[in-house]
Every structure is written in structure tokens, then in C-alpha cells.
Amino acid sequence: xxxxxxxxxxxxxxxxxxxxxxxxxxxxxxxxxxxxxxxxxxxxxxxxxxxxxxxxxxxxxxxxxxxxxxxxxxxxxxxxxxxxxxxxxxxxxxxxxxxxxxxxxxxxxxxxxxxxxxxxxxxxxxxxxxxxxxxxxxxxxxxxxxxxxxxxxxxxxxxxxxxxxxxxxxxxxxxxxxxxxxxxxxxxxxxxxxxxxxxxxxxxxxxxxxxxxxxxxxxxxxxxxxxxxxxxxxxxxxxxxxxxxxxxxxxxxxxxxxxxxxxxxxxxxxxxxxxxxxxxxxxxxxxxxxxxxxxxxxxxxxxxxxxxxxxxxxx
Numbered sequence: 001x002x003x004x005x006x007x008x009x010x011x012x013x014x015x016x017x018x019x020x021x022x023x024x025x026x027x028x029x030x031x032x033x034x035x036x037x038x039x040x041x042x043x044x045x046x047x048x049x050x051x052x053x054x055x056x057x058x059x060x061x062x063x064x065x066x067x068x069x070x071x072x073x074x075x076x077x078x079x080x081x082x083x084x085x086x087x088x089x090x091x092x093x094x095x096x097x098x099x100x101x102x103x104x105x106x107x108x109x110x111x112x113x114x115x116x117x118x119x120x121x122x123x124x125x126x127x128x129x130x131x132x133x134x135x136x137x138x139x140x141x142x143x144x145x146x147x148x149x150x151x152x153x154x155x156x157x158x159x160x161x162x163x164x165x166x167x168x169x170x171x172x173x174x175x176x177x178x179x180x181x182x183x184x185x186x187x188x189x190x191x192x193x194x195x196x197x198x199x200x201x202x203x204x205x206x207x208x209x210x211x212x213x214x215x216x217x218x219x220x221x222x223x224x225x226x227x228x229x230x231x232x233x234x235x236x237x238x239x240x241x242x243x244x245x246x247x248x249x250x251x252x253x254x255x256x257x258x259x260x261x262x263x264x265x266x267x268x269x270x271x272x273x274x275x276x277x278x279x280x281x282x283x284x285x286x287x288x289x290x291x292x293x294x295x296x297x298x299x300x301x302x303x304x305x306x307x308x309x310x311x312x313x314x315x
Contacts, residue, residue: 001181002190003174009146010171012110016041018153019078023049029157032067032079034060040080040110060085064093064105071103076157082116083109083125083166087132098162099137105163106156112142112166113203113253114281114298115291124286130258132164133231140231141165142260144205147176148228151183168203168253170291175206175226187234189241193223196313197241200251201227201260207295208251210302215309222309230260235267242274249277249309253300256280277312279305 022029023045030052037043037055046053056063060081067077079086086094086109098105109128116124133140141156141163143149149167156163175190187199191212200208205226212222223241227234242248248268250261261278268274281298295301299308 001176001188003147003177005174007174008171009174011143011146011149011167012039012041012169014146014149015108015110015153015165015167016044018150019045020048022154022157023052026076026157028075030054030070030075030077032056032063032077034058034063034081034085036081039082040108042078042080060090061093064090065097067105068097068103071105076104076106078106078108080108080110082123083112083128084123086164087125087128091131094132095135099135102137102161104160107162107164108153109164109166111169113168114286114294114300115168115170115203115253116286117169117291117294118288120288121285126255126281126286127258128166129230129254129260130262133263134258137162138231139163139229141228142202142230143167143228144202144226145172145175147174147178147181148183150178151181152228155183166202170203172203173206175209183228185229185232185234187237188226188228189223189237190226191222191224193221193245195221195245196223196247196249196309197225197238197245198222198249198251198309199225199227199238199260199264201230203253204251204300207300207302207305211251211305211309214302214306218310220310220313227260230263233263233267235271238264238267239272242268242272247275247313249279249312251300251305252280254280255283257283277308279308
């Protein structure tokens with residue numbers, strides 16, 4: 001399942017490519033964008049299928065409402081904009097217009113997390129997973145690389161109901177092998193271990209995996225679990241691993257409040273309480289800077305994460 005190469009690919013480009021492929025297979029696939037098609041990569045679909053592409057301008061709320069109208073006519077709308085705007089500016093339309101009646105709308109939220117970089121705190125969605133997973137009927141996906149992004153988009157097209165897919169601005173190292181990877185709602189153990197369970201999603205999965213490598217040099221055997229679907233959460237896999245290690249650490253490019261860490265805490269506190277450490281942005285806003293500098297500043301890199309896990313295990 002894991003890739004043998006360390007090729008760096010854009011998750012946004014993977015989304016655009018998947019959408020074009022879906023468009024060829026299903027004439028009911030349509031795309032809407034809020035004047036960001038070059039950034040979100042819906043431009044690929046627009047160039048190929050101009051009669052099925054709608055640039056709604058800087059009007060995210062109207063875009064969500066229009067997507068609902070298209071869904072009522074049997075279309076499968078893919079709505080793309082930055083995560084900050086999809087989860088914040090258009091929240092009312094997503095909750096009441098899409099999720100309440102459970103319309104078949106797919107929201108592709110690009111530029112999630114602090115790695116939006118130079119655009120700064122106003123554009124760095126650190127709360128979007130918390131917002132979206134709290135809405136009934138919403139499924140929340142957070143793919144970790146280009147392979148998983150393409151598979152997630154295709155899975156969402158087949159799923160009947162609202163889906164929120166969070167992808168990032170940065171290009172990421174390929175983790176999963178494109179030929180063998182199959183997307184489903186299950187969490188995936190990508191490295192087995194016995195001393196601690198390290199759970200991650202999206203952009204920080206590669207950091208978690210690399211942190212496990214650093215820890216192994218210190219004699220710490222970490223199990224690494226990938227969670228591409230934050231809602232509904234695969235509790236069974238997480239509980240099974242927690243029973244083996246009795247210590248759990250979560251890592252995410254998101255606030256530790258309401259995101260993956262909170263979801264894991266909810267799962268384990270009700271089923272198998274163990275010691276848990278949540279790593280992510282610690283109830284703060286982001287700031288402007290190069291994405292690599294920000295990952296280090298907010299201590300989300302493998303080099304910053306590994307010592308925190310080692311210290312957690314000593315307590």
C-alpha cells in the first residue's frame with residue numbers, strides 16, 4: 001500500500017485530474033468555483049467541460065445555494081473554494097441548505113491549515129474540521145497525499161450525500177502507492193508498533209510517519225495510523241491499537257480543539273480510556289510566513305513531534 005518513491009505531488013492538481021476523469025465518466029458531474037479556479041485547480045474541468053463549469057465569482061454563499069439547485073435536478077456538484085470560506089463564510093448555507101436536507105453536494109476545501117503560508121491568519125483554516133464534523137449528515141475527509149486525494153474525490157462522487165474534502169495548498173510527498181491504494185472509510189495502520197499509537201491525517205501524516213522513524217532510533221516502537229475519514233471515525237481500529245499500546249498521540253494541521261484529536265478523545269473516552277496527547281495548533285491563530293517555517297514554528301514537523309512523544313511516554 002505504501003509508495004516506494006518519495007515523489008512530491010500537488011493534492012490540488014490531483015483533485016483537478018480526478019474531476020476531469022469523473023467528468024468523462026458521468027455527464028451529471030458539474031463544478032462550481034468562487035473565482036479561485038486557478039488555485040483550486042477546477043480550471044482543468046472548466047477547460048475540458050466549459051458547459052458544466054460555473055465561476056460564481058467571489059460569492060461563496062450563493063455558490064453553495066446554486067449547488068443545491070443543481071443537486072435537486074440530479075446533478076452532482078463539486079464546489080471548490082478555500083477551506084476558510086467554505087467552512088466559515090458559507091456555513092449557514094452548508095448547514096441549512098446542504099446538510100439539513102442531505103443534498104448530494106461535494107465541497108472541496110483547498111488551502112486548509114497553517115500551510116496556506118504567506119496569506120496569513122485570515123486565510124488559514126484551523127477550525128474547519130471542527131465546524132464541518134459538527135454538522136449532521138456531513139462526511140469529512142482529509143487525504144494525506146495526491147494518491148489519496150484522487151481516490152477520495154472518486155469515492156465522494158459515488159457516495160450519496162454531503163461530503164467535505166479538506167486538501168492543502170502545499171505539494172506533498174507521496175505516501176500511498178497509486179496502483180494498490182483503495183479508499184474506504186477505515187483507518188489504516190501504515191506502521192505497526194507496540195509502545196505508542198500515533199494517529200494522524202492529511203498533511204501531517206508524513207510527519208507522523210517520519211517521527212516514528214526518529215523514535216525507533218531511541219528504542220521507541222510507534223504504531224502509525226492514517227485517518228483519511230475523520231467523520232465517521234473508524235473507532236474500531238483506534239480502540240484496537242490503543243488496547244495494544246495504552247498510549248495515544250494525535251497529530252494534525254488543525255486546532256487541537258474539535259479536530260482529529262478531539263474525535264479520537266471522544267472515541268476512546270467512551271470505549272477504552274487511555275492517556276492521550278493531542279498535537280496541533282494550540283488554540284491560536286496562524287501567521288504569515290513560508291509554510292516550512294510555519295510547520296516548524298507550530299511544532300508540527302517530525303523533528304519537533306518526536307521529542308514531544310518521547311517526553312509524553314516518560315510521564
